Amino acid sequence: MRPLLSATGVSKRFGGVQALDAVDLSIAPGHIHGLIGPNGAGKTSLFNVLTGLYHADTGTVQIDGRITSGVPPHEIVAAGLSRTFQNIRLFASLSVLDNVLVGAHQSGRSGVLGALLGSRAARAEQDALRERCAALLDRVGVGAHALRTASELSYGDQRRVEIARALAATPKLLALDEPAAGMNPSETDALRELLQSLRDDGLTLLLIEHDVKLVMGLCDRVTVLDFGRCIADGTPDTVRRDPRVIEAYLGSGEPHTEPAA
Amino acid sequence: MPKRWQLVAVGVGLLALPWLVDAGLGVAWVRIVGFAALYAMLALGLNIVVGYAGLLDLGYIAFFAVGAYLYALTGSPQFGLHWPLWATLPLAALLAGGAGALLGAPTLRLRGDYLAIVTLGFGEIIRIFLNNLNTPVNVTNGPQGINQIDALSLGGFSLAQPFQLGGLTVPPAYLVCYLFTGLALLVALASLRLEDSRIGRAWQAIREDPLAAAACGIDVKRYKLLAFALGASFGGVAGALFAGVQGFVSPESFSLTESIMVLCMIVLGGMGHVWGVALGALILTALPEALRALGPLQKSLLGQVWVDPSDLRMLVFGLALIGMMLLRPHGLWPRSAQ
Numbered sequence: 001m002r003p004l005l006s007a008t009g010v011s012k013r014f015g016g017v018q019a020l021d022a023v024d025l026s027i028a029p030g031h032i033h034g035l036i037g038p039n040g041a042g043k044t045s046l047f048n049v050l051t052g053l054y055h056a057d058t059g060t061v062q063i064d065g066r067i068t069s070g071v072p073p074h075e076i077v078a079a080g081l082s083r084t085f086q087n088i089r090l091f092a093s094l095s096v097l098d099n100v101l102v103g104a105h106q107s108g109r110s111g112v113l114g115a116l117l118g119s120r121a122a123r124a125e126q127d128a129l130r131e132r133c134a135a136l137l138d139r140v141g142v143g144a145h146a147l148r149t150a151s152e153l154s155y156g157d158q159r160r161v162e163i164a165r166a167l168a169a170t171p172k173l174l175a176l177d178e179p180a181a182g183m184n185p186s187e188t189d190a191l192r193e194l195l196q197s198l199r200d201d202g203l204t205l206l207l208i209e210h211d212v213k214l215v216m217g218l219c220d221r222v223t224v225l226d227f228g229r230c231i232a233d234g235t236p237d238t239v240r241r242d243p244r245v246i247e248a249y250l251g252s253g254e255p256h257t258e259p260a261a
Numbered sequence: 262m263p264k265r266w267q268l269v270a271v272g273v274g275l276l277a278l279p280w281l282v283d284a285g286l287g288v289a290w291v292r293i294v295g296f297a298a299l300y301a302m303l304a305l306g307l308n309i310v311v312g313y314a315g316l317l318d319l320g321y322i323a324f325f326a327v328g329a330y331l332y333a334l335t336g337s338p339q340f341g342l343h344w345p346l347w348a349t350l351p352l353a354a355l356l357a358g359g360a361g362a363l364l365g366a367p368t369l370r371l372r373g374d375y376l377a378i379v380t381l382g383f384g385e386i387i388r389i390f391l392n393n394l395n396t397p398v399n400v401t402n403g404p405q406g407i408n409q410i411d412a413l414s415l416g417g418f419s420l421a422q423p424f425q426l427g428g429l430t431v432p433p434a435y436l437v438c439y440l441f442t443g444l445a446l447l448v449a450l451a452s453l454r455l456e457d458s459r460i461g462r463a464w465q466a467i468r469e470d471p472l473a474a475a476a477c478g479i480d481v482k483r484y485k486l487l488a489f490a491l492g493a494s495f496g497g498v499a500g501a502l503f504a505g506v507q508g509f510v511s512p513e514s515f516s517l518t519e520s521i522m523v524l525c526m527i528v529l530g531g532m533g534h535v536w537g538v539a540l541g542a543l544i545l546t547a548l549p550e551a552l553r554a555l556g557p558l559q560k561s562l563l564g565q566v567w568v569d570p571s572d573l574r575m576l577v578f579g580l581a582l583i584g585m586m587l588l589r590p591h592g593l594w595p596r597s598a599q
Contacts, residue, residue, distance in 0.1 A: 051476060077478030085476070091469035094462070101459075102466040106478040108459040112491065115458035116451050122458065169478050 002065070004029040004173055004204050005050070005081065010059035010069075012045055012228075019045040021228040022059070027173065027221075032195065032205045034219035034236070036212060038248055041225040043208045044086065047177055050206075051083045052076040064172060078106055080172035084162045084179060086208075092151040096142065096161050099150050100133040103168030107132075136164040140194060156187040163194070174198065175206040180214055192218055212249075216240060224248065275442055279435040291434045293550050295506070298441035299499055301542035302448045304526040305535065306495025309452065311524065312533035313461060314488035315468025317377040319520050320364070320384025324493035326515035327360050328353035328500025330391060330401060333510045336411035339402065343411055349501055357497020358490040360387075365489030369482045372471075384520050392512040406511025413440065413505035420506075437506055444502070445539070448495060452535045455491075464488055465533075525578075529585060531592030540594050548581075549574045 005027040012020040020042045027033045035043050048054040050061055052073035061069040063079040071079075082103075091099050108129055114122030137143040140160040145153055150161060159179055166174055176195075180188045188211065195218060199205060209215045215222060216236040224232040224239055226248040232239045239245055279291045307321045331353045335344040364383045368376055395403030412421035420440065424431040455461045463484045466474035475481050504510045522545060530541025555570045585593065 053472065053476075072480070073475040074478045074480045077476070082478075083476055085473065089470050089473035089476075091466050091473065093469060094465055098462055098465075102462050102474065102479070103477045105459065105463055105466075110459055112455075112460060112487070115454050115460055118454055126458070165477065 001028060003027055005061070005063050005206070007046075007050065007061045008059055010046065010049055010056045010061065012042075012049060012054060012056050018228050020049065020056070023225065023228070023230050024233075025050075025223055025230070027204060027206055029172075029204050030199065030202060031220040032199050032207060032218055034215040034222040035206060035208045035225065036210075036215055036222060037225035040227075041248075042228040043225055044177060045228075046225065047083070047175060047206075047208055050076075051081060051175060074106075077169050077171070081175060082166035082169045082171035082173075083175040084159070084166050084177055086177040086181060088155075088158045088162055090150040090158055090161060090165070092149075094150055095147055096137065096150050096153065097130070097133060097146040099161055100136055100164050100168045101129060103165035104129050104133055106169060133164070133168055136167050137161070140164045140167075141190070156183055156190075159183070159191070160194070167198075171203070173204045173206060175208075177208050178210055179207070180209060180211045188214060271446070275439065275446070278442060279438040282438075283435075288432065288434055290550070291432075291438050293547055295434065295438040295441045297543040297546040298438070298445035299502055299506070300523070300526065300546050301445045301539040302441075302502075303496055303499040304523050304530075304538050304542045305445075305448050305452050306492045306499065307523050308527050308533065308535070308538045309455065309464070309492035309495065310488050311527055312538065313456065313464040313468065314485060315464075316485060316488060317373065317380070318489075318492075319377050319381035319517070319524065320387070321380070321492070321496060321523055322515045322517075322520040323364075323384040323387035324357040324360055324496035325500040325503065325519070325523075326387055326391060326512075327357045327493075328497030328502075329504040329510045329514070330407075330500075331356055331497070332501035332504035333407040333410050334400070336505070337407050338409055339407050346413060346415060346505070350498055353497040353501035354494040355497075357500065358494035360497075361489040361491075361493025362486055364493075365486045369485055381517065381520075384515075384517060388512050388515050391515070401512075404512060406509060406513075408509040410504050410508045410510065412508065413437065413502065415440070441502065441506075444498075448498075449535050449539060456533075456535070460484070460487070525582065527592075529582065529593060531595035534592065534594060534596035537592050537594035537596070541592070544593075545578075548578065552577060 003026040007023065007025040010020055010023045023046055035046065037043050045054065049056045052068065052071060055070055059069065060067055063076065063081050066079045068076050068079050091102060108125050110122035110125050134143065134146055137146050140163050142157050142160045145157060150158065153161065180191055183191060192214060195205060207215065207219060219236055221234065222236050222239045223230060224245050231244045231248060232242040278294065282290050282294055303325055307318065310316050310318045332349050334340060335342045335349055364380065368379050371379055391401045392404055394401040401407065412419050414420060418424060420436040421433050423433060424436055463474065463479045466477060466479060467481055467484055471481050526541035526545050527538050529545065530539065531537025552570045552574050555573060556566050559566045559568070
């Protein structure tokens with residue numbers, strides 16, 4: 001089957017640091033794909049290349065057959081990849097629902113004239129989007145807070161809103177940058193259930209995570225980065241036993257435990 | 262949607278406004294209310310750029326100047342042109358909008374203070390340009406400015422002449438007040454609609470977090486450019502009306518101080534909140550006029566004028582801004598959370 005996302009030979013250098021060194025990544029449709037590695041391994045750099053925030057020095061990225069290396073972030077959303085951020089980046093002073101409506105930006109087409117004249121088409125479009133976004137908030141479990149200001153919500157709920165906002169763009173691939181960071185165990189469990197249900201609905205997910213237990217339990221396939229290189233790629237079970245992976249997570253001998261920060 | 266009785270109430274209120282103001286404060290204040298409405302239009306245009314899209318623009322008065330000079334050049338003996346208002350107003354919006362895009366395009370990568378400096382420079386360039394465009398070909402008449410500008414007129418009725426309606430005589434100041442408050446209301450309505458639209462939300466997203474906005478699929482550059490152009494076109498319309506009611510324009514009406522004054526209206530009233538911005542425009546237009554009364558007051562109480570009211574103006578204004586920053590940092594009438 002053709003991969004939904006494939007990156008080949010992606011390199012990125014920041015001054016003297018080779019953040020990414022000829023990294024390959026291939027994500028099959030319908031999978032939850034994990035991206036792990038010790039701190040500074042290049043996970044977030046790769047993520048930012050895939051989502052268009054950085055431009056790779058070399059290498060190409062294809063999403064659903066469309067080459068997306070070098071194109072601006074909004075075109076990558078159009079190609080079908082949405083993302084969340086490691087440090088939640090909601091639009092703090094907007095309402096929760098408005099945050100998700102911004103996520104649905106590309107689903108609308110009404111322009112300045114439609115807005116100024118309050119045209120029937122523009123209003124109908126807005127109502128339909130509002131309904132869809134409210135349903136998404138229900139889906140991730142924060143529907144009750146739709147009209148509150150985003151910054152008032154608890155940390156865990158803000159993460160959920162961010163996921164709803166990314167889903168509003170109707171992506172084929174949802175990329176989550178450390179979604180469980182800062183969550184307590186029960187919030188992490190709820191997150192796991194949410195991600196599983198999204199996959200069951202046919203969505204493909206890319207998951208960067210520090211919580212190795214979560215990754216191993218959830219992912220169909222895992223890629224491990226270390227010092228900007230891809231050191232292992234396979235099912236959670238094979239990756240878990242890979243000696244290079246064990247070495248990368250020095251000291252513990254088992255990738256189960258958190259790597260030392 | 263507003264209910265019908267609300268629309269009727271607003272209409273009746275607007276019709277009664279100049280009569281009430283005249284009866285209470287005198288006809289001079291009718292003119293001041295008209296100017297406040299004009300400044301509200303201008304401030305609402307800047308509010309799109311600063312309040313919605315979060316782009317600090319210190320050269321906004323340049324677009325006001327573009328509209329004013331367009332009206333002046335196409336409706337005065339300067340070139341012998343006397344174009345009607347229905348032609349000038351859309352053209353002013355278009356030309357100022359183009360100038361806005363022109364300013365926006367090279368500044369798309371700039372943020373915060375860097376953007377402020379470039380826009381400030383742009384504002385000054387336009388003013389100096391107008392100031393010097395009297396040689397080799399005399400276009401703007403240089404520092405002397407352009408006078409004998411045609412008064413505003415609508416379909417043959419000049420707003421500088423009293424209007425006879427049955428037995429009722431409506432003075433010119435009332436007519437101008439009607440036109441400006443009506444247009445300001447339209448601009449406010451347009452702002453509200455933009456705010457609660459796909460476009461307005463894209464602007465607000467850019468204001469809050471440009472990176473996250475881009476990750477949501479918003480073409481950040483395009484929407485910044487749109488904010489500059491649309492905001493500028495509001496300013497251009499206000500400028501044309503300004504020229505029509507003043508009958509005279511000169512470059513010194515478009516100095517940096519004016520840009521800052523319009524920005525203050527927004528900050529004082531409540532950035533991003535349409536009614537707050539309108540309130541800010543009303544207060545900052547009326548305040549200097551109200552302080553004028555302090556001159557005669559000093560004379561009658563103390564025998565002579567100790568403090569020139571125009572000096573007092575900046576003092577009161579400065580104190581008001583400091584007090585506001587301490588007590589109501591989001592403006593007098595901020596946007597309340599839903």
